[in-house]
Amino acid sequence: MKLLTCPMNGSRPLSEFVFGGEYRESPNPDTCTDKEWAAYVHNRSGAPGNKKEWWYHAPSGTWFIAERNTLSDKVARTYLLTDANAQQAKPAQEYGQ
Amino acid sequence: MTLRLTTQIGEWINRNKHIHFTFEGETYSAFEGDTISSALWAAGQKVLGRSFKYHRPRGVLSFANHDVNVLMTDGMDTNIRADVVAVKDGMVLTAVNTKGGVKHDKNRVIDAISPLLPVGFYYKAFHTPRRLFPFWENIIRKSAGLGVVNVNYPRILKRKLHAHCDVLVIGAGAAGLSAAYHAAKAGLQVTLVDENRQAGGSLTFDLGGDAKPQQVLDDLLRKVTTQPNITLMTGSYAAGYYPDHLIPIVSDTGITKIRAKTVIVASGAFEQPPVFRYNDLPGVMLGSAAQRLIYRYGVKPFNKGVVVTANDYGYRVAIDLLDADTEVIAVVDMRKGSNASPDLITLAKRGVKIYAGYCVYEALATSDKSAVRGVVVCPYDDQKNVALTHDSVTLACDGIAMSAGWAAAAALLYQAGTAMKFSYEVQQFVPNTLPMGMFAAGKVNGIFELSQRLHDGVRAASEALRYLGLEAAEVAAAKHMGSTPSHPYPMVPHYKAKNFVDFDEDIQIKDFVNAAKEGFDNIELMKRFTTVGMGPSQGKHSNMNAIRILAKIRDLPVEKVGSTTSRPFFHPTPIGHLAGRSMHAHRLTPLHDWHQQHGAVFTDIGAWKRAAYYPAPGQHKDEAIQAEAMAVRTSAGMIDSSSFGKIELHGPDAAEFLERFFIGVYANQKVGSCRHVMLLDEAGVIIDDGVASRLADDLFYLSIGTTNAAAVYREMQRYQQMWQLNLGLVNVTGAFGAVTVAGPAAREILSTLTDLDLTYEAFPISRVRTSVVAGVPARVIRVAFVSELSYELHVPMLQVPHVWQALLAAGEKHGIRPFGSDTQRLLRLEMGHMMPGVDTDGLTNPLEIGVDTHKYMQKAYFIGQRSLAILAKRPLRKQLVAFMLAEHFQGELPLECNLVVDGRDILGRVTSIAYSQTINRIIGFAYVTPAQTAIGSVFNIRTDSGTLVEATVVTTPFFKSTSQQATGA
Amino acid sequence: MPLRLLKYALSKNHPAPRFFKEHLVPKKSYDVVIIGGGGHGLAAAYYLAKDHGITNVAVLEKGYIGGGNTGRNTTIVRSNYLTPEGVNFYDASVKIYEGLSEELDLNLFYSTRGHFTLAHTESAMRTMRWRAEVNKHVGVESRVVGPDEIAKACPQLDLSCSGHAPILGALYHAPGSVARHDGVAWGYARGADGYGAEIFQSTEVLGIDVKNGKVCGVRTNKGYIETKQVLSAVAGFTPRITEMVELDTPIVIHPLQACVTEPMKPWLDTILVSGSLHVYVSQSSRGELVMGSSLDPYEVHSTRSTLDFVEGLTSHMLDMFPFLSNVKVVRQWAGMADMTPDFAPIMGKTPIEGFYLDAGWGTWGFKATPISGKTMAYTIANDRAPDLIHSFRLSRFDEYELTGEKGAASVGH
């Protein structure tokens, strides 16, 4: 099973996580057109490449962001959304797989 | 006639333990440690199986589980790999896939008509006329397949364990043992696995009359077994490679899923059969198989034989045969001219004739095709790939040992994403670029000479050490010296064919030629069309030859042809092993055993088990539900609602969070009041609903449906991450339970258990109070979901049984009775409440269920608001209405999901329907077109049997309690 | 033993000629370029020629024909969908399939077994009835059956599923079938080739040229091809192609895995699907159990296998068939599925003139092969989508007109 590093709990097997989909910024609902909103709601950037994604560590209830390449399935870094501006991803805790 | 030899050094059998078993009705004796095949072979029984397609007699080929010539059943289990499965006392065995026994298999006629069954024949016939295909298909299905599955075979528990190590070494041959020892010496935790019952790999049988291999083995085993940080697992194979170095190790007892920091693959090589006519006869076997028979089981492969070889290895085999009192009349060396084999002279001295530059043109079968009676050899032009038959010689013998070359056992390397390259030095695919943390050593790495293999193990170990950041000396990679161990094209054409490449699937050279001519000249297409490598041995003995043949056909270098993708599993792996222990975790409320004792029928809702209803003995479901419902309408009922999702929102921004998260308005919600919440997704689709009770300015208590509770809470956490509001979310689903008491007598019953003022004025509908009930702190919520007069008592989970019992006692004189979640569905229907997931589906939006969204659209933002604005501009396609059937309706009752139709048009469907005893009418919800939503309009429901039933749109609630009940005035 | 087999074996041109000619270098231009040499693309080429006389067609396949999801699915064919538009569409496919072996003169082993979608919960039973009623309405043979009828069709099935998920009933779909998936691609390839369409293997599309909203050419590793009409039939790779023309779609890629056991004598005659246990299984004509499960839970453009998949699937298989403990799984594999938000395909025209989509095939692509080929051929020939696929148009997402298949999301395949 693939391993994923939760910024709070360290490296864990994928079975402990829930995939939350791509992290996306919504257009301004007050100013965008219906078409723009429909595109935001339904369309996805499905082409392979580096994505910012939501992942949820179920046992601890931690939502975090993973920067993952959807072609190689390699994760570049993971961090809490609140640490999004941190240059470096938080290192995994001392305990981890 | 026995072929059992005198005791061999290091043999794997215990000659003091005798075993008896039967095969095809005859009794045989064996020694403890024998495999089924070794015991039968020792007894001179050589026809051990029949082939998949042509039902040709088959015996030992690789004797290493690289072919499935020999599959047996013991009546219980089937497709038993007799070559490697230890024989047990009292076994009663037969070969699979025969008609009338392995010796006289009636299906052998198929072999005779095989010209009628060319490659892919089944694509080309049986389909016209169409109506006849089922007839042919039936015949084909019956003749295909291997063993018969015993449907009474018991479910077996095999444990699946997780384990971790620094270095996982796969293969305990010379390279693997040496790698494991050197890694362990440096202090790493090492796990060493080997599929054989004993470690040693080819050191246990590839002697060539030389004592050195066994000395090396003894030395390595001593070191490895005395090294405390090495775990040696024999009889265990690495079944596949999965991301991040997860490798399941399969043994008889179960699976160990090893997560390794590094992996050293020292899995060796599969010996490949040269291809010539009748190379599948019992008695024709690989050189390594002959050696395994001799040194592991003390069994003579045959009495008088010929060795056909294309490398020096065959000469060693010849010597081992001689040492095993086997007459070797000739070594047929497919290589031109003389060669450097050091054993040449030895053999000549011992009277073995060497035919250099010769090939085996064909093996000669005894009359019943069950054994070898001789071999035809002739000069071989390996440039032109022709056998020069004019100079052929016929030699009488009863066996042939074949040593033409090898294929890397690289399955795991491929699966891990290793880029392989073809090495002409060894005529074999070898690793070119290995993935991070993976290393290869020994034959799989193209290293064959013993001392080099030992050295290669050390190299791999030191590379693994450095990868893990430890100090280790750079060790130069070994390079293969001398003649190539594999022949570039050990395949001898024969005009009468029956020269087999894939023994699983009975595929001959001509099948590849034909497939290519028909356009399947890509390795993957060829695999699919010929089915080469698709049998149970997954191409272990056939893929390499297939690649060579295709390369020759297309006149391409081997590496250009490439190879087919390697997939798990390395060996076919039992379903019971993979499944492991059955684990089904459920959430149970503390009342679960009470429900059980009172005859509840349970239903799974999410992870929870809920009581659906409580039938009296012999009582039908509907009767039970009606009776429970009537109790609620006439007196009182109570339900265990502990599985509700319950979430506390603490903090100044609690109301703001709800405003954004749900569709409703909460900013101005009064403390002590309850409001409906509805969650949408960004597309405006209804996800779930529930109730928000405001306990304080900065504290909301949210209760939501059981099914989605976990998902809803998860989404709340996600949005809080984004919004960073000043509040805390506390999921109290497991900490608080809930009991709902409902019905006209509910107030009176509850009043005996609490000081709370329950009068209508003090405690009207949609209010929450905090109090003490039956001595237990409780949040009392008055919602009119199942009855106008009903109280949800939310109390600490472990207190639920106490409160439940108290209510039962207090309600006894009112005839209070429990009701289940199914009854709740009826009650809420009578009250006119829709249920998400029942009355909505994956696309329903609030407009379609008649939610007046205008006041909500004024809010600054809520999830799904923008999409609702878009949807509001679009004409509604369907709308949910409440309906009733005619009074005293008789006839077939429509069911949920029956359609609302108008001729050929589907207008909608019934989402809820039930008979309400209270009002003695059949009531429900249905989707109809907006045109039909007016109260009093009539639509048609089509029942299962197709009859149309008229339904009339009505207002809700269906059931109106007397004001007396509501107000208690 | 049928005569034609004898004839075939003895005939002079034995073996048969190539199924399809080997073309190495594409011509300068084609009327239509089809990207993707899977069942869908080849079928489209076949029907373009057969139904519309358009034969100046190139089919470009990055790998080898049928090497994508055509050769990776579990070969189930059925039409018991939830929405009338879905049922009509797949029913039309089933109708073609039934005569396809004869039409293509290739035995596709189209074997009608009957298809049971097992329901373990009341809510699943509701969905079964919903589907059954819609199926009946449009004339497809589906009905809700009870445990006893399931037991009759599959006596080996443990109706209690080892006590973990008792079977309450099922949706029985009589036309449910299996077929030799490779054969479908090969048969259409041979058919299209016979009409003059040119099939290029190992030919990868590197780019698509669009000028003022119109397709004008395709760049490949075998050179440039001028064309005004391009069909993308590359389910599993669609986003890579749509990216070339800067077309946004809802499609994301999720792997779909499957596995197969050793051959055994026939015992399972029906096709069984359990939504709640995430299992679908049938026994191939070779005797293998072909088993699949639900999609992998996250997006990845890879056909890698996972251990979780086979562990979960086998444990559920044992719940249904406890006697399979010692039956061995030989091989597992994966395909890449185009997933859409409403579990329905995306077919027809796009905002780019001359660029047509045959995509979003999720886990239902194989069963739609003939009809998608036929309808996409029509769409290309007339630059207008037939009514049969109107509800699958790309623009439905802008219009919030998603199809209703999602209602039955719990039961896939």
Add this chain to the structure above:
Amino acid sequence: MQASDQDVVFQMHEQPAIAVTSPVALAQLSSEAQWDVVNGMRMAVAFADHGIEQARKQIAGVVDISCLSRFGVKGPQAARWLAERGVAIPASINSWTLCHQSSVVLRLGSSEFLIEDPLSGNVCQTLTQHSQREVGVYFVPRADAAFALCGSAVMNVLSELCPLDLREAVMPPHVVIMTQIAGISATVWRQQVNGEAVFRVVCDGTYGPDMWAMLVEIATELGGGAVGLACCHSALQA
């Protein structure tokens, strides 16, 4: 209204006056267990005679210790709030420490805490009695199923139920792991109780019966099994 609410919120966390039943009891009803009330909780305190249970303990013993008092709190101010009340705060996230040499203080993530008293302890009760709600301090009512696993084969039991590497050499002594055991979300740590190493597993009480059944099933296969609190009562006294 608000006042009464404040009251109730603290009451909700108070040790109940009425004896409750262990959340695990459901899975123990069939066994011939001896029942007793410990720390206000009715529970099975012995499953076999002392000798047998002692033997099980040596190999793989599973003990239900749900009856220990627990107190949960989270929020940005939780650490300060606890510190002010003399509770020792584990320095790093996902770690635990002892408070007053007896109570276990677990730091779950960064800002959530779970405190567990031994039978004789009263930290939880004190905290409960003074738990006035305030911004940034959010009380987390608990109804956990709690287990102690001991014996030489305990790793063997856990290695079937948990994919993580829980070997002593790898797992730092004071680490707290939020993971899944038998697919159930659980909090796991290793603790020395009277000199013997025990694994601690805590999960939601409603999962308790299935967790117990699974642990005992495997332990029993390995020659261990259910062990009553009576058998390790001393161990749980501070």
